[in-house]
Amino acid sequence: MSQTEQTHAVGLDVVSTTGLRLARVNLLPPEIEQGRKLKRTQALLGVGLAAVVVVMAGVYLTQVSDRQKAENELASAKAETVRLQAEQTKYADVPHTIEAIDAAETARSTAMAQDVEWYRTLNNLSLTLPAHVWMTSLNVSVAAPTTAAAGATVTPTTTGIGSVSIQGVAMDHPDVATWLDVLGRQPGMSDAYFSTSAKGLIGETSVVNYSSTATLTQDALSHRYDRKQG
Numbered sequence: 149m150s151q152t153e154q155t156h157a158v159g160l161d162v163v164s165t166t167g168l169r170l171a172r173v174n175l176l177p178p179e180i181e182q183g184r185k186l187k188r189t190q191a192l193l194g195v196g197l198a199a200v201v202v203v204m205a206g207v208y209l210t211q212v213s214d215r216q217k218a219e220n221e222l223a224s225a226k227a228e229t230v231r232l233q234a235e236q237t238k239y240a241d242v243p244h245t246i247e248a249i250d251a252a253e254t255a256r257s258t259a260m261a262q263d264v265e266w267y268r269t270l271n272n273l274s275l276t277l278p279a280h281v282w283m284t285s286l287n288v289s290v291a292a293p294t295t296a297a298a299g300a301t302v303t304p305t306t307t308g309i310g311s312v313s314i315q316g317v318a319m320d321h322p323d324v325a326t327w328l329d330v331l332g333r334q335p336g337m338s339d340a341y342f343s344t345s346a347k348g349l350i351g352e353t354s355v356v357n358y359s360s361t362a363t364l365t366q367d368a369l370s371h372r373y374d375r376k377q378g
Contacts, residue, residue, distance in 0.1 A: 308363035336368025
């Protein structure tokens, strides 16, 4: 038998001198091939298992990080609560102080509800007094404020809050009438009238002695001590 025939007999791969490829024959036992397939399967399973482990580790680390973050936020919130409670204790007396201030302001507002800026009133009288009229005395009376049940101060609106009585001397009765007109037009006054107007003498000079009265209205109030709203 020649060498070519022996090669065909054992089933080996031989390439002829012309470069043609001959048929391949697998002479390995089936058990070896199955073993190789099993190793490949095991290798793939190992890679998959490793990937699963990596993913699970990432999830676990994420959860640990989130838990740590939540614990830190809780601790910070507790610390802030303690600080705020300390601040609350520090200012515990503030509501009582505010109540005391409100009570004082209410008392002042009630007591001074009928306050009149007399310097302004007297200044207006002196500037508007007619040329032939003089004042010899001035008396003012202001009614005490009345307080409603709710604590609000109530002042009269029709009869006024008081009165002004002025005695003086004029040169003649028309001068007294002029004075009454001036008095009735003073800010915060109304219903000016005279109770007496009689002739008299100052030395050898004939004069008229008069007594005049006017109602003091709410327009005369200063409102300096009113409680501010809001």
